[in-house]
Amino acid sequence: MPNDLNQTQVSVVASQPLDQLKRGGAKIKRKKTRDYHELHPVVNTIFSVLLGIFTIMCVFPFIYVIIISLTSEESIVRNGFQIIPAEWSTDAYRYLWNVKDQLLGSYGVTILITVVGTVISVLMISFYAYAISRPQFKYRRFFTFLAFFTMLFSGGLVPTYIVVTQFLGLKNTIWALILPLVMNAFYIIIMRTFFMKSVSESILESARIDGASEWRIFFQIVFPLSLPGIATIALFSTLGYWNDWFTALLYIDDPKLVPLQALLMKIEANLEFMKQNVDVGLMQQSLFDTLPQDSAKMAMVVIATLPIAVSYPFFQKYFISGLTIGGVKE
Amino acid sequence: MKKIVSDIYKNRIWLLMVLPGTIWLLLFSYLPMFGQVLAFKKFRIDPDGFFASVMHSEWVGWENFKYLFSTNDALVITRNTILYNLVFIVLGLVAAVATAILLSELVNKRLSKVYQTGMLFPHFISWVIGSYFVFTFLSSDRGLLNNVLGWFHIDAVSWYSEPQYWPYIIIFMSIWKGVGYGSIVYLASIVGIDRTYYEAAMIDGASKWKQIKHVTLPMLKPLMIILTIMNIGRIFNSDFGLFYQVPRDSGALYPVTNVIDTFVYRGLMTLGDIGMSTAAGLYQSAVGFILVMITNYIVRKVDNESALF
Amino acid sequence: MKKKLVLLLALVLSIGTILAACSSKDSSTSDKGGKDGQPYEIKWYTIGTPQKDTDKVFAEVNKYLKEKINATVKMQQIDWGDWAQKSQVMINAGEPFDIIFTNGTDYVQNAQKGAFVAIDDLLNKEGKDLKNAVNPALLEGNRINGKIYGVPTNKEAARQTVYTFNKRLVDKYKFDLTKVKTLEDLEPMLKTIKENESGITPMATFKAYLPYDYTFNNEMPFAFPIEGDRDHVVNQFDTDLAMSTFKTMHSYYKAGYLKEDAATSKDSWPMDVENWFVRMGDSQPYADLLWSRSAKYDVVSVPAEEPTTFNDSVSGSIQAISATSKNPKKAMEFLNLLNTDSYLRNLVDKGIEGVHYKKNDDGTIEDLPARIDKYNIPTYSIGNFFVLDLYKDDPKDKWDKFKEFNEAAKPAPTLGFHFDSDPVRSEIASITNISKEFYPALATGSVDPEKYLPKYNKKLKEAGLDKVLNEIQKQFDDWKGKQK
Incomplete structure (x- = not known):
């Protein structure tokens, strides 16, 4: 199985035996650091600028969200959302300060489920994906299919709800926020591809001859070798847990267990409800007075997004470290 | 029988590794699939809980599927869904791979990191907020775009009632939101490529472009194929928010924004029929499943090792 | 390939049966409470943002209820925006609870699906006082196929x-x-x-x-x-x-x-x-x-x-008893008390006197800050308005005016007629989509009706408008015939 990758390289270096070439390349690397890798300066500048423009387009809405969060509510109602608001205000953040207990609690819940969930998730997915990536595993195609099939056919909302609440009894527990997101067929398949590509049997064979158990091989050889892949899955999983609000909507009634994004979505949904049911507010103005306004919602977006977005470089470290691993592989 | 036992014994380590995941899949994915029979039933609630409800509900055959095909709209929504998804699959793949390669090639690594982080931002912004953002540009009276048009003495466009622009807007928004996230997995894959391959190519005198063409892309190929196969499986599903929130549910735009998911959502709002929503989901999954099987079959014929299974 | 599918199917089926067996056992054993003298706990889901002081107030409520009807109540609020989806999932899942807030088409559809207990008999016994207190138009308007499936909030019945x-x-x-x-x-x-x-x-x-x-x-x-x-x-x-x-x-x-x-x-x-x-x-x-x-x-x-x-205005707020309730009688006893007992009604609505609100000498009340911060409960979704204390700045004849308003109102042509859309479900799904496409633009004047109304009607016809019209007429005539 690992041979298919080598085949593709043969076309590049058909004139010389592969091994020799590799060794030669490695020598050069030691002498000269990586400038073989560099783009032509002009090309580099062009692409830097192009990607820069796209990045600005990506970040801009976020800046815009920050601006709205600093716009006075009155100004939003009168003029809508503006790039440069007619009237600035920090009311939104003052509102958040007033509900800081709930916010801090939600932060705690989010961080807890993200950390615990990601760890469990990465372990379970790696085990599963590694096993189905090994040619020795007789039933690998069946288990690949078993995972893949769930990507297309799901049980639907109500049956899943029954399993989680009535069968597993997880309603209003922290596990209801963690377990339903632990596995994901998409990640399994990606991880399988990573393992197939970056962990060749030849490396493992020598370890096996030395008498290492498969578990030891997994943790001591496979895991470090596939760090970029694992970092990817960990990142996806982290993002998944951090951004998740739907499981909380379904399984959590207790305000103490509501994660941050769910809190944000609640505000969004409540604002929507309020707009559609103006007559409810007519009877009892105070009900909707205590609901946050648009600007507060944006302020929530800011504080819910910023921490996770700036934690991305942490994962990047592992992508970069993959570079060096590639070098020491042989 | 004996052979099976010995096979299982021989594979015990691997089976142990897939065991936790398998239990999870059975519990959280396969068990609830039991509910799919609702697609063929007229759902009635039984006091003894959901299983009793499912058991005692009356079989109605294909009745629940009928609404998906009964009108002229059925054609439009199917066409929209498939065409958008085809564009998303192709453009999404090209954009994600190109971005990943460029990011990995940029000389200034720090800049590359900043870009990567920046491009991930749209992933965090829900479509509801994304739609506010689009609205500031496209709002007919206060929108930025119309202001700009005004400077050039071009008549204001009432964007939310002009369907001809929307395919582009939708595609752009989809790429905008997905590229950062989509390129991560390719980036990680590129980083995992053994550097010696590039060095070898270098010695061979391969230009940067050739290196990309003959080393990077072939190395990414398995991943590209797998991800594409998986996307094909979801070709009948669409990102609800992108087609509902972003066009602000504007009726004039339905001819180009109504997809299966939005059609089902709107259609069942007044009915709240769980049988019909299950039927829609089953239809989407079944088509996806068949398409994946076909694609996988073709891939296997051409290149056995790249196939999914 | 085929083998795999068969294997998979067998697997799914076998766990399905195991699960079904488990769940049926489950429902038979959990039928406890309310017997052997223990107070029965009534689980009540209602709309609104969960409040901090709910437990505190309901400790008082339960003290009172234990004495009166030997029951306690666990009220769980579900946030405004989550309500529609969450309540629907809970109902479809057959989750065990006793009372749930519902309204409008949700009420009608869920009643037609069998989610609620028909309360006609209960209203004659446990809910007798309640039946006398509630405006008859509200009860009549909420009949579905001749039966009442929920207790409407006694408030304005007209629109x-x-x-x-x-x-x-x-x-x-x-x-x-x-x-x-x-x-x-x-x-x-x-x-x-x-x-x-x-x-x-x-x-x-x-x-x-x-x-x-x-x-x-x-x-x-x-x-x-x-x-x-x-x-x-x-x-x-x-x-x-x-x-x-x-x-x-x-x-x-x-x-x-x-x-x-x-x-x-x-x-x-x-x-x-x-x-x-x-x-x-x-x-x-x-x-x-x-x-x-x-x-x-x-x-x-x-x-x-x-x-x-x-129909809309009489079904704006309803408490329905779930088909999964283990003790519908107790639930009705509670609803009866909630809608007729001024102390209980005000307690659930306004909180504890002296903590959440204060009473003035003339019998009117004023909110204290704690009510807004910690116990801000929606009034309309709880129960009878007419036993509520008036606020200090409320007009003294507020409830009389409500009564006058209700009495002056004329019944709408279809008051009490609830269409069963089952025979024309596909058509309704298409027509809803078409209506969403055209109606907002036409009704706000954004497009020229000379051009768009004919187009709209043509599309409606193609989607089976006439079939639905006939079905509605048929069911309406049936219903009308039974009224006399």
């Missing part, structure tokens, strides 16, 4: 759509509101406002009013005329009235009286921002007072229709 004006501007230009009867009558005023008040949008975005009683809602074509032939369903969009009204609206739109993005606008035009001249809303006694209070400037309303009792 009256009104045009509401910004009083400052009305006074400034000395408009004569007594002349306003229809949409067309607004024209001269709108013109004046448009010409003279730059910061004001003459019409806050609303959908043009048509005098119909709707089988689903105002977007859908199916309607019974309130005046004239009240016994036959029509396609409201195929009437001259719709054409002329939408034309008027379109001329207003073209004149710039409405926002340009009216058709897609999600603005709710909050009262406290004074940027509008006329709007449309549903009124009730002393609505102007309430509106003016929240707006912090005066508003004045002119009726667009007579007060009428619609």
